[in-house]
Structure formats: structure tokens, C-alpha cells
Amino acid sequence: MKSETLLTKSETRSSAKNNLELIMKNNLIFAVTLMLLTSMSAKAQCNSEGLSNECIPKLTTGFNFLKSYKIDGVGGTKDRVEYSYVFTKGTQYLINICAPSQPTDGVLVTLYDSQRNKVASSKVNDQFVSAIAFPCNATGIYYIQYTFDGSTSYCAGSALGFKR
Amino acid sequence: MKKVLFAVLTLLIASCSGNKKTDEQAFLENLKADNAPLSAESSAVISEILQQIPSPLEIAVLLKQSGKKFNPDLLNSPDNLSRYNSNYKKALNLGIYGADLGYTNIYEQSKDGLNYIEAIKRLADGLSIGQFFDIETIGRLATNSKNLDSLLLMTTRNFNDINSYLQSQGRSNLSVLLLTGGWLEALHITTGVAANDPNNAVLQEKIGEQKVILNNIVSLLGFYKDSDQNIAGLLNDMENLKRIYDKVNITYTYKESTFEIVNGVMVIKDNSTTTIDITRDTVDEIRNTINEIRNKVIS
Numbered sequence: 001m002k003s004e005t006l007l008t009k010s011e012t013r014s015s016a017k018n019n020l021e022l023i024m025k026n027n028l029i030f031a032v033t034l035m036l037l038t039s040m041s042a043k044a045q046c047n048s049e050g051l052s053n054e055c056i057p058k059l060t061t062g063f064n065f066l067k068s069y070k071i072d073g074v075g076g077t078k079d080r081v082e083y084s085y086v087f088t089k090g091t092q093y094l095i096n097i098c099a100p101s102q103p104t105d106g107v108l109v110t111l112y113d114s115q116r117n118k119v120a121s122s123k124v125n126d127q128f129v130s131a132i133a134f135p136c137n138a139t140g141i142y143y144i145q146y147t148f149d150g151s152t153s154y155c156a157g158s159a160l161g162f163k164r
Numbered sequence: 165m166k167k168v169l170f171a172v173l174t175l176l177i178a179s180c181s182g183n184k185k186t187d188e189q190a191f192l193e194n195l196k197a198d199n200a201p202l203s204a205e206s207s208a209v210i211s212e213i214l215q216q217i218p219s220p221l222e223i224a225v226l227l228k229q230s231g232k233k234f235n236p237d238l239l240n241s242p243d244n245l246s247r248y249n250s251n252y253k254k255a256l257n258l259g260i261y262g263a264d265l266g267y268t269n270i271y272e273q274s275k276d277g278l279n280y281i282e283a284i285k286r287l288a289d290g291l292s293i294g295q296f297f298d299i300e301t302i303g304r305l306a307t308n309s310k311n312l313d314s315l316l317l318m319t320t321r322n323f324n325d326i327n328s329y330l331q332s333q334g335r336s337n338l339s340v341l342l343l344t345g346g347w348l349e350a351l352h353i354t355t356g357v358a359a360n361d362p363n364n365a366v367l368q369e370k371i372g373e374q375k376v377i378l379n380n381i382v383s384l385l386g387f388y389k390d391s392d393q394n395i396a397g398l399l400n401d402m403e404n405l406k407r408i409y410d411k412v413n414i415t416y417t418y419k420e421s422t423f424e425i426v427n428g429v430m431v432i433k434d435n436s437t438t439t440i441d442i443t444r445d446t447v448d449e450i451r452n453t454i455n456e457i458r459n460k461v462i463s
Contacts, residue, residue: 122430
């Protein structure tokens with residue numbers, strides 16, 4: 001009876017050790033998976049603020065910085081990002097785009113007037129242009145719309161500058 | 165010895181957490197005083213309209229490039245700073261001083277600029293947004309005209325950051341006042357310069373086209389008229405101004421634009437036009453009304 005009890009205790013100890021190893025193994029797998037997922041999610045995150053900051057010094061010489069715009073298509077779930085600004089007659093505006101891959105990673109900007117007439121688009125003959133200069137001849141509210149056309153990152157930044 | 169060390173550490177931690185609590189309390193009290201409850205839809209509309217308001221810097225550049233001389237008499241003296249004790253006055257005059265700083269920077273008047281930077285920092289501190297101004301760097305940039313581009317960039321970014329921050333903190337009312345102050349000052353300077361050059365068509369047009377922005381400002385102030393008596397009063401003044409602006413006619417004609425690519429940049433040729441009909445009498449009326457509103461704000 002005594003020896004049976006001892007054996008049972010030994011078995012119990014062995015089983016507990018196995019359980020502990022299993023738990024540790026599971027925890028390790030969980031931790032590694034979590035690390036991988038976190039790293040993948042960090043990679044997938046859109047650093048539109050960083051990209052818009054990159055765009056500011058890329059404004060052509062002579063242009064004064066006005067605004068920076070974040071363009072985050074949330075991995076393709078948003079099909080457009082829109083901002084608006086009052087442009088005034090006699091002032092020239094420059095809008096540029098900075099994307100993770102050159103030149104704009106399928107991000108294009110389209111400018112609409114207050115009546116939603118199309119004024120300009122940065123896609124010409126299937127080519128993406130990374131900057132639009134707009135010498136404004138008609139004061140009013142303009143809509144600066146960013147869309148994605150074959151983009152892989154759905155992520156970019158933009159800056160708006162002006163000069164007289 | 166251990167007991168003494170423990171007691172000292174406990175006191176240190178208690179004193180640190182005590183200070184933090186005071187700061188947090190001050191911040192929350194500030195927040196509570198500013199906060200007007202708005203629906204998500206209203207907040208989104210406010211945010212959209214706010215981003216449209218042009219920078220006062222655009223007018224300063226126009227004045228400089230059209231050969232107008234620097235006129236400090238048109239600006240709000242930084243000596244008036246002590247008058248601004250309420251958040252309403254602080255936010256409006258932060259916008260006014262911001263426009264004045266832009267004007268002095270464009271004209272490279274570093275001595276005046278430094279006074280405005282100091283006043284701006286103090287107003288911003290009073291609104292718990294002083295962290296956005298690195299006064300040492302701005303001051304250093306202001307003392308050398310070679311740094312003009314960096315100075316303009318830094319101050320514009322600081323004001324943009326403040327506006328984003330205020331909106332994210334549910335304090336859009338202050339953002340509205342800040343931008344209203346900046347716009348008011350820019351229009352005051354323009355009408356002041358135009359008074360000495362009454363036949364200047366470009367300046368008259370510039371004054372006339374402010375109708376577009378005034379409409380935005382009236383819309384923005386309207387969101388707060390029931391929750392803030394000061395803003396209701398300001399809105400009333402702006403509506404009076406709007407009645408004068410009703411005499412200004414802006415005619416827009418759309419015509420499809422053309423473009424060419426120059427050094428990788430798409431250069432648009434805007435074929436649309438606006439014509440702005442404004443009489444000299446209307447310009448005078450606008451100037452007088454703007455002066456009245458501004459005097460209330462800066463006094």
C-alpha cells in the first residue's frame with residue numbers, strides 16, 4: 001500500500017512535470033505567434049504622418065508650406081481621402097505626394113472646384129505624377145481628393161504649399 | 165536607516181504625484197471650461213470647415229510682394245497681452261498675434277517678431293497648449309533672416325499642430341476662435357493698407373473674396389452660439405459684417421483646365437475665372453466694421 005502510494009506520487013510528479021513543460025511550450029508558441037503578428041501588424045500600419053512630413057521639404061523652392069495631409073486607405077478599405085481648402089486667385093499652389101515606393105505607389109490626387117467640377121488629376125496617360133502646380137485663377141473652396149489606383153500600400157502623405 | 169530611506173522615498177513619490185494631480189486637475193478644469201458638447205456629425209463638419217480657412221501668411225506675402233511697406237501701427241501690440249484673461253480672449257488674440265507674427269516674419273522684422281513670439285507663448289501656455297511652441301528654436305531662427313523659410317515652416321506647423329490637437333481634445337471652439345482671430349487680423353491689415361491705396365484693384369479684390377471665408381466663419385461660430393455667450397456676441401458682429409459683404413458679388417465661370425508637365429511637375433492652366441464686384445464704399449464699410457469688431461477683441 002505504501003509502495004503503491006509512493007509510485008502514485010512519483011507518477012503524479014512526472015505528470016505535473018509534463019504538464020508544466022506543455023504549458024511552457026504552449027506559452028512559448030503563443031509568445032512567438034504574438035511577436036510575429038505584432039511585427040506583421042506594425043509592417044501593415046500606415047505611417048501617413050511620417051510620409052506627409054517627408055513631403056514638406058520636397059515642396060519646390062519658393063513655395064511656403066501651408067498644410068500636410070495624411071492619406072491612409074486603411075489597407076484598401078477606404079477608397080478615397082479628401083481635404084478642402086480655400087484657394088485664392090493670383091496665388092499658385094503646389095500639392096505633392098510621398099509614398100513608400102516611388103513615384104506615388106498608385107496614389108493620385110484629383111482637384112475639384114466648389115461645384116465639384118474636375119480641375120486636375122495627377123494621373124496622365126497611365127502615368128502618376130508626384131506633384132501638381134495650380135496657379136489659381138478663381139477664388140473658392142477646392143476639394144483635394146486622394147484615391148488609389150493599383151496601390152499596394154494604400155498609404156501616402158502629401159503637402160500643400162503656396163507662392164505668389 | 166532603511167526606515168528613513170523609505171520615508172524619504174514615500175515623501176518624494178507623494179510630492180511628485182501631488183504635483184501631477186494638480187497639473188491634471190488644472191488641465192481638466194480648462195478642458196471642462198472650454199468644452200461644448202457637440203454631436204459627432206457637428207464635429208466632423210466643424211473639422212472640415214476649419215481646414216479650409218486659409219493661412220494669414222498668404223495675405224502677408226501678397227502685401228510684401230506688391231511693394232507695400234511694413235506698417236507696425238496696423239498690428240496688435242504685444243503690450244496688450246495682460247488684458248487677455250479669459251480663454252475666449254486668449255484664443256482670439258492668439259490667432260491675432262499669430263497673424264501679426266506671420267506679417268513681421270515676412271517683412272523680416274525680427275525684433276518685433278521676437279515680441280510676438282513671447283506673447284504667443286504666454287497665451288498658448290494659458291490655454292495649456294504651450295508645449296507646441298519651442299520658443300528657443302523659434303527665437304533663434306527669428307534673429308537671422310537666412311532662416312526665414314525655416315521660421316515660417318516651424319510657426320505654420322506649430323499652429324497646424326495646435327489646431328489638430330484642440331480638435332482631438334474636443335476643444336474645437338478654441339480652434340474656431342484662433343482661426344477667426346487670424347482671419348480678422350489679416351483682413352484688418354489688408355483694409356488698413358488699402359485705405360492708403362484706394363485705387364488698388366488687387367487689394368479691393370482680395371478684400372472682396374474674403375466673403376467666401378466669412379461665410380465659413382459664420383457657420384463655425386453658429387455651432388457654439390447657444391453654449392457660449394461670448395461666441396454668440398462675436399457671431400452677431402460677424403453677421404453684421406456679412407450683411408455688408410452681401411453687397412459683394414462673386415461670379416464664378418468654370419472652364420476646363422489644361423496642363424503641361426514641367427520637370428516632372430504637372431503645371432495646370434486654370435481657365436476658370438472669378439470676377440469680384442466690390443465698390444470703394446463697400447470696402448470702406450468693411451474696414452470700419454472690421455475695426456469695430458477687432459477693437460472689441462483686442463481691448
